[in-house]
Amino acid sequence: MTNLKTGLLFDVQRFSIHDGPGIRTTFFFKGCSLRCPWCHNPESISAKEQLKHDPKRCDLCKKCIDFVQGDGISIVDGKLKIDFQKHEENFALIDVCPSKAYGKFGQRYSVDELSTIALKDKDYYTYSQGGVTFSGGEAINQMDFLCELGPTLKNHEIHICLDISGFISLKNLERSLEFTDIYLLDYKLTNKSDFKSLLGQDFDCKVILDFLEEKQKEVILRCPIIPSINDTEDHFKVIADYSKQYSCISYVDILPYHNLIKRENFNYINKPQIYTVPSATQKESWILWLKKHHIKKGIIEGESI
């Protein structure tokens, strides 16, 4: 039967080794309900296709300025300045530019197209006990599409990880149970007063953990640690406590903040905030806290804690 639904993705990464066990193909879905200021994939936040501009390709020929009659695009201090609020979806600019400086974040794929991509590396998945990961953004926000892609991949005996934040609907989570082998659950903050101001939403990750524990689903708890935001002993204590309290958590993956933003060379809306990269000494203190609070099993940058 032909599948007519499409999903909106901003990236496809083959041979990924950081998004679950083994060698994996990661599908990055566009659209997220959170607004984490440290997000490494800020182009994932909007659920729409978005205009981007590469200044390295731009030779300031002014053709795009003429095209919009100077409305929202100009040259300031020798650089092209674009009002992305105004032109975020003005994709006609892509064809106007002779230097191909404009492009688009976001591409629609059918279930068949993504299945074909995933199946190219099936031998690697089998060899490494890997598979496919649905990530984002928040992949689960495109649930109708996942409900067709997931079972299609399962028919080919492909292992599936689903990357989720704690801010998702239990109804969608329930729908994902039939095709998801492992959940990669982000645990970002412990201090409740930070949720609304930093993430844009108020929620409790425990609700998701309780649900997945009851359903006996495996969870890898992924904890991005951002200096000056959540690198406190209280936060590490809760991480260690969860690892012991929930049998569904197979291990905790500590993800130290890095500033390797994939799209830093482009101009577009939603540029991320830059934080201080943690030092080796800071990371050592995190490990000591986790050990002090008897973490069940954890890794940091691929090394066991």
Ligand code: SF4
């Ligand atoms: S048309 Fe292209 S090369 Fe010319 S100013 Fe605009 S972005 Fe730059």
